[in-house]
Amino acid sequence: MYFVSSLSQYIVMSRIEEEKRVVELMIRLYCRHKEGNAELCESCQALLQYAHARLSKCPFGDKKSTCRLCTIHCYKPNMRDKMRAVMRYAGPRMLLHHPWYALKHIWQELR
């Protein structure tokens, strides 16, 4: 039991940092596979910076749910559209490329 409670404490504490990492992985995956760029392109870089800034300012802090359920609602329209496209593409592929992050993400949404 101790292990379980300290594990969930760790997850809650690092929620925002974790979220930033997942968003970055998804944007990189999208840019590389969907857009065919070797390096993160300018518009994806802008989206990533925007997403990280939004996460840092998130009023829900560590109590927030995952980005799919929450962040999207506070994005400005053009960033939101791009983020939607990124998530639609990278979401299912995360299971393939980063199964641990993907599973953790799904688990957080279910809580």
Ligand SMILES: [Zn+2]
């Ligand atoms: Zn790109």
